[in-house]
Amino acid sequence: MDLSLNETQQMLRNTAKDFFASECPETHVREMETDNEGYNKQLWEKIVNQGWLGVPFPEKYGGFGLSFLEFCILLEEAGRVLLPEPLFEAVLLGGMPIFVSGNEKQKEELLPKIISGESIATLAFYEEDDLISPLSVQTNATLNNNVYNLNGVKMFVPNANIADLVLVTARTGNNEGDISLFIIPSTTEGITISPLSTISSDKQFVINLDNVQIPSSNLIGTENNAWKTIETIFEMAAVGKSCEMLGAGEKVLDGTVEYAKTRTQFGRPIGTFGEIQRHCSEMATLVEGTRFVIYEAAWKLSNNQDASREVSMAKSWTSDSHTKVCSIAHQVHGGIGFTKEHWIQLYSRRAKAAEIAYGDANFHRNKLANMLEL
Known part of the structure; x- marks a missing residue:
């Protein structure tokens, strides 16, 4: 089974990864925490000019004509850098309900404005x-x-x-x-x-x-008759938030492994100690295991298939696994990881918020139990 990205998807990932790494450093994330608006208008304009708000929407409304799956790739890379700008919200919470259930007049009037950044919803x-x-x-x-x-x-x-x-x-x-x-x-x-x-x-x-x-x-x-729309949007949002957690988890893993290689104790890198190796191996397993269940759900949603089970599996697993990845990272780093000046606390605080967004692990496990007729 080939789970690799196609050429368009890989190009999108590479472009987004390079863009966010350059435009959204840790200093930007910290600045936006105390900014009244919470986003930078110049960076938002650059994101808009990339056309990324239009990725899952048809070309007739000014979109790229791709799918939810490609937008998930963007969200994974945005999550890697903790992007404060409202890419997730503007597209999935603002534009998508109109696209899913709005009439043609509403779509023609509002979607081009959302995609072009003229309006934020x-x-x-x-x-x-x-x-x-x-x-x-x-x-x-x-x-x-x-x-x-x-x-x-x-x-x-x-x-x-x-x-x-x-x-x-x-x-x-x-x-x-x-x-x-x-x-x-x-x-x-x-x-x-x-x-x-x-x-x-x-x-x-x-x-x-x-x-x-x-x-x-x-x-x-x-x-x-809006409840069906809300269920559809919340399924997309749950998977989208899981993608952000996946990207964040990759960053936490990479940073923790690098720390284990360079931090010395008792005359040698702490990564040579068995317990640290076990911690980092568990983090890697959790992160990579998360990827497959998330993208299965994203693929099904993109192909208009019933993905309710896969969505709940993805969000319940990711809510648990990502918070655990951040917790293990704190153990590897020790006390310094809990200081405000350290980068890990930026990720672990957001992990707690993402854990419950659009249904926590228990909510989605209960949904799964109902689908299993238990």
């Missing part, structure tokens, strides 16, 4: 209980004279401070699955945002919706 789904369930959606939307009125509170909305468009889930009926998805310009009256403090120092926000009024034409798809 994000998704507001989570609420107070932070669960992935239609029952968790308590924000409500009522229709009167072709105008929807929305009220509620959304939690953990990424990049809400820089978003031009916010895609908001809201309850539009009394049944469990009566969820709808709306496009709301961020400047709409009644929207207020408040920043959250997170372990990964990324930009997450609370959005308050107080009698926010939008035309019915801003509904994505049909009323009460």
Whole structure:
């Protein structure tokens, strides 16, 4: 079985790896942790000019006409350097719901703006209980004279401070699955945002919706039928986040092995000690084992196959394995790895956030158990 990348995919990987290594050094990641906006506009423009926001979208909307699989390759390389710019969010949380379920007018109007970087979009789904369930959606939307009125509170909305468009889930009926998805310009009256403090120092926000009024034409798809869209987007997001963790894990492995080769103790490199060798070998096994289950899920999603089992396998395995890789790296480095000045803590803090994003290991194991009819 040939699991190698084709020429186009390998070229994309090489270009992205070189670009991110040059444009997103550790100093940039640290600067963006304390930056009010959390991203650099000049770097974002360079990413946009590469055309990478259009990788999974058709050429008719200004995209590359490739697939989700190729976008996953980009995310792996972005994860390697902890890219702060909203590549993941703008494409998977902003553009993809419109592409998957929007009408043709919405696609023609909005996707070219997202792909060109003219507009940044994000998704507001989570609420107070932070669960992935239609029952968790308590924000409500009522229709009167072709105008929807929305009220509620959304939690953990990424990049809400820089978003031009916010895609908001809201309850539009009394049944469990009566969820709808709306496009709301961020400047709409009644929207207020408040920043959250997170372990990964990324930009997450609370959005308050107080009698926010939008035309019915801003509904994505049909009323009460958005949950299937959310499930599709969250499957892609779970795999995409796993790809970022894979790239980050590769960097942690490489850096730890290099440290083991150069750090001396008792007159010789610590990498010559059996316990350190065991640690590094386990890290390598975890990282490479992760790759195959992730890309199987990505391939199935890209080919419009049912990938629910593979997605849950990938995210549950990666959530566990990546946090373990970072934990082992700390053991190899010792106390210095826990200092703020050291690079490893940048990765281990983000590992804890990624671990629970779009379903933690337990969430996806429970999904797998249900699929196994247990």
